[in-house]
Amino acid sequence: MADTERTFVMVKPDGVQRGLIGDVVSRFEDRGLKLVGGKFMQIDQELAEDHYGEHEDKPFFDDLVDFIxxxxxxxxxxxxxxxxxxxxxxxxxxxxxxxxPGTIRGDYGLDLGRNVIHGSDDEDPGANEREISLFFDDDELVDWDQIDETWLYE
Known part of the structure:
Protein backbone atom coordinates (compact mmCIF):
# COMPACT_ATOMS: atom_id res chain seq x y z
CA MET A 1 0.00 0.00 0.00
CA ALA A 2 1.28 3.48 -0.88
CA ASP A 3 1.96 6.17 1.69
CA THR A 4 -0.57 8.84 2.55
CA GLU A 5 1.02 12.23 2.13
CA ARG A 6 0.19 15.89 1.80
CA THR A 7 1.12 18.20 -1.03
CA PHE A 8 0.92 21.92 -1.73
CA VAL A 9 -1.03 23.14 -4.78
CA MET A 10 -1.87 26.65 -5.93
CA VAL A 11 -4.23 27.98 -8.58
CA LYS A 12 -2.20 30.88 -9.93
CA PRO A 13 -3.54 34.37 -10.77
CA ASP A 14 -4.37 33.39 -14.37
CA GLY A 15 -6.45 30.43 -13.16
CA VAL A 16 -8.23 32.60 -10.60
CA GLN A 17 -8.97 35.31 -13.18
CA ARG A 18 -10.39 32.68 -15.53
CA GLY A 19 -12.70 31.27 -12.83
CA LEU A 20 -11.01 27.87 -12.68
CA ILE A 21 -10.67 27.38 -8.91
CA GLY A 22 -13.76 25.20 -8.64
CA ASP A 23 -12.86 23.12 -11.70
CA VAL A 24 -9.34 22.50 -10.42
CA VAL A 25 -10.45 21.56 -6.89
CA SER A 26 -13.18 19.31 -8.31
CA ARG A 27 -10.67 17.40 -10.42
CA PHE A 28 -8.58 16.59 -7.37
CA GLU A 29 -11.60 15.67 -5.25
CA ASP A 30 -13.04 13.54 -8.06
CA ARG A 31 -9.73 11.67 -8.15
CA GLY A 32 -10.09 10.91 -4.44
CA LEU A 33 -7.63 13.41 -2.99
CA LYS A 34 -8.80 15.10 0.18
CA LEU A 35 -8.67 18.87 0.70
CA VAL A 36 -7.20 19.53 4.16
CA GLY A 37 -6.48 23.24 3.78
CA GLY A 38 -7.47 26.06 1.46
CA LYS A 39 -6.86 29.78 1.35
CA PHE A 40 -7.85 32.51 -1.12
CA MET A 41 -5.13 35.12 -0.80
CA GLN A 42 -2.96 37.80 -2.32
CA ILE A 43 0.73 36.86 -2.17
CA ASP A 44 3.03 39.70 -1.10
CA GLN A 45 6.55 40.32 -2.43
CA GLU A 46 8.32 38.67 0.51
CA LEU A 47 6.29 35.45 0.35
CA ALA A 48 6.72 35.30 -3.44
CA GLU A 49 10.48 35.66 -3.13
CA ASP A 50 10.58 32.94 -0.44
CA HIS A 51 8.34 30.66 -2.50
CA TYR A 52 10.50 30.95 -5.62
CA GLY A 53 13.79 31.20 -3.69
CA GLU A 54 15.44 28.30 -5.54
CA HIS A 55 15.17 30.35 -8.76
CA GLU A 56 16.64 33.53 -7.28
CA ASP A 57 19.76 33.49 -9.50
CA LYS A 58 17.87 32.69 -12.70
CA PRO A 59 16.95 35.35 -15.27
CA PHE A 60 13.20 34.63 -14.97
CA PHE A 61 13.03 35.07 -11.17
CA ASP A 62 11.68 38.65 -11.26
CA ASP A 63 9.02 37.68 -13.81
CA LEU A 64 7.87 34.78 -11.58
CA VAL A 65 7.59 37.07 -8.57
CA ASP A 66 5.81 39.79 -10.56
CA PHE A 67 3.28 37.32 -11.95
CA ILE A 68 2.46 35.47 -8.73
CA PRO A 101 -5.24 16.52 -23.01
CA GLY A 102 -7.01 15.57 -19.80
CA THR A 103 -4.37 17.17 -17.59
CA ILE A 104 -5.13 20.52 -15.99
CA ARG A 105 -2.47 22.35 -17.99
CA GLY A 106 -3.32 20.38 -21.14
CA ASP A 107 -6.97 21.39 -20.88
CA TYR A 108 -6.66 24.96 -19.58
CA GLY A 109 -3.17 26.24 -20.37
CA LEU A 110 -1.77 27.68 -23.57
CA ASP A 111 1.38 29.49 -22.49
CA LEU A 112 4.37 28.53 -20.32
CA GLY A 113 4.05 31.75 -18.33
CA ARG A 114 0.31 31.28 -17.81
CA ASN A 115 0.02 27.60 -16.90
CA VAL A 116 -2.84 27.93 -14.36
CA ILE A 117 -1.44 25.85 -11.50
CA HIS A 118 1.57 25.19 -9.27
CA GLY A 119 2.27 21.98 -7.40
CA SER A 120 5.15 20.97 -5.17
CA ASP A 121 8.08 19.32 -6.91
CA ASP A 122 8.04 15.53 -6.63
CA GLU A 123 11.82 15.35 -7.11
CA ASP A 124 12.62 17.52 -4.08
CA PRO A 125 11.54 15.62 -0.95
CA GLY A 126 11.53 18.79 1.16
CA ALA A 127 9.51 20.93 -1.26
CA ASN A 128 6.11 19.93 0.14
CA GLU A 129 6.91 20.66 3.74
CA ARG A 130 8.63 23.93 2.87
CA GLU A 131 5.79 25.19 0.66
CA ILE A 132 3.04 24.06 3.03
CA SER A 133 4.76 25.86 5.92
CA LEU A 134 5.17 29.04 3.84
CA PHE A 135 1.45 29.27 3.15
CA PHE A 136 -0.23 27.51 6.10
CA ASP A 137 0.13 27.38 9.87
CA ASP A 138 -0.38 23.92 11.40
CA ASP A 139 -3.73 24.98 12.87
CA GLU A 140 -5.03 25.87 9.38
CA LEU A 141 -4.79 22.24 8.23
CA VAL A 142 -7.65 19.95 9.18
CA ASP A 143 -7.32 16.24 9.95
CA TRP A 144 -10.60 14.57 9.06
CA ASP A 145 -11.96 11.23 7.92
CA GLN A 146 -13.44 11.14 4.45
CA ILE A 147 -16.38 8.75 4.39
CA ASP A 148 -15.45 7.21 1.05
CA GLU A 149 -11.82 6.37 1.93
CA THR A 150 -12.64 2.67 2.27
CA TRP A 151 -13.92 2.78 -1.31
CA LEU A 152 -10.77 4.49 -2.57
CA TYR A 153 -8.03 2.44 -0.94
CA GLU A 154 -7.57 -1.21 -0.05
Missing part, protein backbone atom coordinates in the same frame (compact mmCIF):
# COMPACT_ATOMS: atom_id res chain seq x y z
CA UNK A 69 1.88 38.80 -6.96
CA UNK A 70 -0.22 40.23 -9.83
CA UNK A 71 -3.54 38.92 -8.52
CA UNK A 72 -5.11 36.60 -5.98
CA UNK A 73 -4.33 32.88 -5.80
CA UNK A 74 -6.00 29.87 -4.22
CA UNK A 75 -3.50 27.92 -2.12
CA UNK A 76 -4.43 24.45 -0.92
CA UNK A 77 -3.09 21.31 0.70
CA UNK A 78 -4.28 17.97 -0.61
CA UNK A 79 -3.90 14.60 1.08
CA UNK A 80 -3.96 11.07 -0.27
CA UNK A 81 -1.87 8.09 -1.16
CA UNK A 82 1.06 9.21 -3.29
CA UNK A 83 -0.53 12.68 -3.36
CA UNK A 84 2.59 14.42 -4.73
CA UNK A 85 2.89 12.08 -7.68
CA UNK A 86 -0.88 12.03 -8.28
CA UNK A 87 -1.06 15.83 -8.37
CA UNK A 88 1.99 16.18 -10.62
CA UNK A 89 0.49 13.72 -13.11
CA UNK A 90 -2.90 15.46 -13.06
CA UNK A 91 -1.29 18.89 -13.57
CA UNK A 92 0.64 17.91 -16.70
CA UNK A 93 3.94 19.31 -17.94
CA UNK A 94 5.06 22.78 -16.90
CA UNK A 95 4.70 23.90 -20.51
CA UNK A 96 1.02 23.45 -21.43
CA UNK A 97 2.01 22.87 -25.07
CA UNK A 98 3.70 19.65 -23.91
CA UNK A 99 0.83 18.58 -21.62
CA UNK A 100 -1.52 15.81 -22.58
Missing amino acids: TSGPVFAMVLEGQDAVSQVRTMMGETDPAESA
Whole structure:
Protein backbone atom coordinates (compact mmCIF):
# COMPACT_ATOMS: atom_id res chain seq x y z
CA MET A 1 0.00 0.00 0.00
CA ALA A 2 1.28 3.48 -0.88
CA ASP A 3 1.96 6.17 1.69
CA THR A 4 -0.57 8.84 2.55
CA GLU A 5 1.02 12.23 2.13
CA ARG A 6 0.19 15.89 1.80
CA THR A 7 1.12 18.20 -1.03
CA PHE A 8 0.92 21.92 -1.73
CA VAL A 9 -1.03 23.14 -4.78
CA MET A 10 -1.87 26.65 -5.93
CA VAL A 11 -4.23 27.98 -8.58
CA LYS A 12 -2.20 30.88 -9.93
CA PRO A 13 -3.54 34.37 -10.77
CA ASP A 14 -4.37 33.39 -14.37
CA GLY A 15 -6.45 30.43 -13.16
CA VAL A 16 -8.23 32.60 -10.60
CA GLN A 17 -8.97 35.31 -13.18
CA ARG A 18 -10.39 32.68 -15.53
CA GLY A 19 -12.70 31.27 -12.83
CA LEU A 20 -11.01 27.87 -12.68
CA ILE A 21 -10.67 27.38 -8.91
CA GLY A 22 -13.76 25.20 -8.64
CA ASP A 23 -12.86 23.12 -11.70
CA VAL A 24 -9.34 22.50 -10.42
CA VAL A 25 -10.45 21.56 -6.89
CA SER A 26 -13.18 19.31 -8.31
CA ARG A 27 -10.67 17.40 -10.42
CA PHE A 28 -8.58 16.59 -7.37
CA GLU A 29 -11.60 15.67 -5.25
CA ASP A 30 -13.04 13.54 -8.06
CA ARG A 31 -9.73 11.67 -8.15
CA GLY A 32 -10.09 10.91 -4.44
CA LEU A 33 -7.63 13.41 -2.99
CA LYS A 34 -8.80 15.10 0.18
CA LEU A 35 -8.67 18.87 0.70
CA VAL A 36 -7.20 19.53 4.16
CA GLY A 37 -6.48 23.24 3.78
CA GLY A 38 -7.47 26.06 1.46
CA LYS A 39 -6.86 29.78 1.35
CA PHE A 40 -7.85 32.51 -1.12
CA MET A 41 -5.13 35.12 -0.80
CA GLN A 42 -2.96 37.80 -2.32
CA ILE A 43 0.73 36.86 -2.17
CA ASP A 44 3.03 39.70 -1.10
CA GLN A 45 6.55 40.32 -2.43
CA GLU A 46 8.32 38.67 0.51
CA LEU A 47 6.29 35.45 0.35
CA ALA A 48 6.72 35.30 -3.44
CA GLU A 49 10.48 35.66 -3.13
CA ASP A 50 10.58 32.94 -0.44
CA HIS A 51 8.34 30.66 -2.50
CA TYR A 52 10.50 30.95 -5.62
CA GLY A 53 13.79 31.20 -3.69
CA GLU A 54 15.44 28.30 -5.54
CA HIS A 55 15.17 30.35 -8.76
CA GLU A 56 16.64 33.53 -7.28
CA ASP A 57 19.76 33.49 -9.50
CA LYS A 58 17.87 32.69 -12.70
CA PRO A 59 16.95 35.35 -15.27
CA PHE A 60 13.20 34.63 -14.97
CA PHE A 61 13.03 35.07 -11.17
CA ASP A 62 11.68 38.65 -11.26
CA ASP A 63 9.02 37.68 -13.81
CA LEU A 64 7.87 34.78 -11.58
CA VAL A 65 7.59 37.07 -8.57
CA ASP A 66 5.81 39.79 -10.56
CA PHE A 67 3.28 37.32 -11.95
CA ILE A 68 2.46 35.47 -8.73
CA THR A 69 1.88 38.80 -6.96
CA SER A 70 -0.22 40.23 -9.83
CA GLY A 71 -3.54 38.92 -8.52
CA PRO A 72 -5.11 36.60 -5.98
CA VAL A 73 -4.33 32.88 -5.80
CA PHE A 74 -6.00 29.87 -4.22
CA ALA A 75 -3.50 27.92 -2.12
CA MET A 76 -4.43 24.45 -0.92
CA VAL A 77 -3.09 21.31 0.70
CA LEU A 78 -4.28 17.97 -0.61
CA GLU A 79 -3.90 14.60 1.08
CA GLY A 80 -3.96 11.07 -0.27
CA GLN A 81 -1.87 8.09 -1.16
CA ASP A 82 1.06 9.21 -3.29
CA ALA A 83 -0.53 12.68 -3.36
CA VAL A 84 2.59 14.42 -4.73
CA SER A 85 2.89 12.08 -7.68
CA GLN A 86 -0.88 12.03 -8.28
CA VAL A 87 -1.06 15.83 -8.37
CA ARG A 88 1.99 16.18 -10.62
CA THR A 89 0.49 13.72 -13.11
CA MET A 90 -2.90 15.46 -13.06
CA MET A 91 -1.29 18.89 -13.57
CA GLY A 92 0.64 17.91 -16.70
CA GLU A 93 3.94 19.31 -17.94
CA THR A 94 5.06 22.78 -16.90
CA ASP A 95 4.70 23.90 -20.51
CA PRO A 96 1.02 23.45 -21.43
CA ALA A 97 2.01 22.87 -25.07
CA GLU A 98 3.70 19.65 -23.91
CA SER A 99 0.83 18.58 -21.62
CA ALA A 100 -1.52 15.81 -22.58
CA PRO A 101 -5.24 16.52 -23.01
CA GLY A 102 -7.01 15.57 -19.80
CA THR A 103 -4.37 17.17 -17.59
CA ILE A 104 -5.13 20.52 -15.99
CA ARG A 105 -2.47 22.35 -17.99
CA GLY A 106 -3.32 20.38 -21.14
CA ASP A 107 -6.97 21.39 -20.88
CA TYR A 108 -6.66 24.96 -19.58
CA GLY A 109 -3.17 26.24 -20.37
CA LEU A 110 -1.77 27.68 -23.57
CA ASP A 111 1.38 29.49 -22.49
CA LEU A 112 4.37 28.53 -20.32
CA GLY A 113 4.05 31.75 -18.33
CA ARG A 114 0.31 31.28 -17.81
CA ASN A 115 0.02 27.60 -16.90
CA VAL A 116 -2.84 27.93 -14.36
CA ILE A 117 -1.44 25.85 -11.50
CA HIS A 118 1.57 25.19 -9.27
CA GLY A 119 2.27 21.98 -7.40
CA SER A 120 5.15 20.97 -5.17
CA ASP A 121 8.08 19.32 -6.91
CA ASP A 122 8.04 15.53 -6.63
CA GLU A 123 11.82 15.35 -7.11
CA ASP A 124 12.62 17.52 -4.08
CA PRO A 125 11.54 15.62 -0.95
CA GLY A 126 11.53 18.79 1.16
CA ALA A 127 9.51 20.93 -1.26
CA ASN A 128 6.11 19.93 0.14
CA GLU A 129 6.91 20.66 3.74
CA ARG A 130 8.63 23.93 2.87
CA GLU A 131 5.79 25.19 0.66
CA ILE A 132 3.04 24.06 3.03
CA SER A 133 4.76 25.86 5.92
CA LEU A 134 5.17 29.04 3.84
CA PHE A 135 1.45 29.27 3.15
CA PHE A 136 -0.23 27.51 6.10
CA ASP A 137 0.13 27.38 9.87
CA ASP A 138 -0.38 23.92 11.40
CA ASP A 139 -3.73 24.98 12.87
CA GLU A 140 -5.03 25.87 9.38
CA LEU A 141 -4.79 22.24 8.23
CA VAL A 142 -7.65 19.95 9.18
CA ASP A 143 -7.32 16.24 9.95
CA TRP A 144 -10.60 14.57 9.06
CA ASP A 145 -11.96 11.23 7.92
CA GLN A 146 -13.44 11.14 4.45
CA ILE A 147 -16.38 8.75 4.39
CA ASP A 148 -15.45 7.21 1.05
CA GLU A 149 -11.82 6.37 1.93
CA THR A 150 -12.64 2.67 2.27
CA TRP A 151 -13.92 2.78 -1.31
CA LEU A 152 -10.77 4.49 -2.57
CA TYR A 153 -8.03 2.44 -0.94
CA GLU A 154 -7.57 -1.21 -0.05
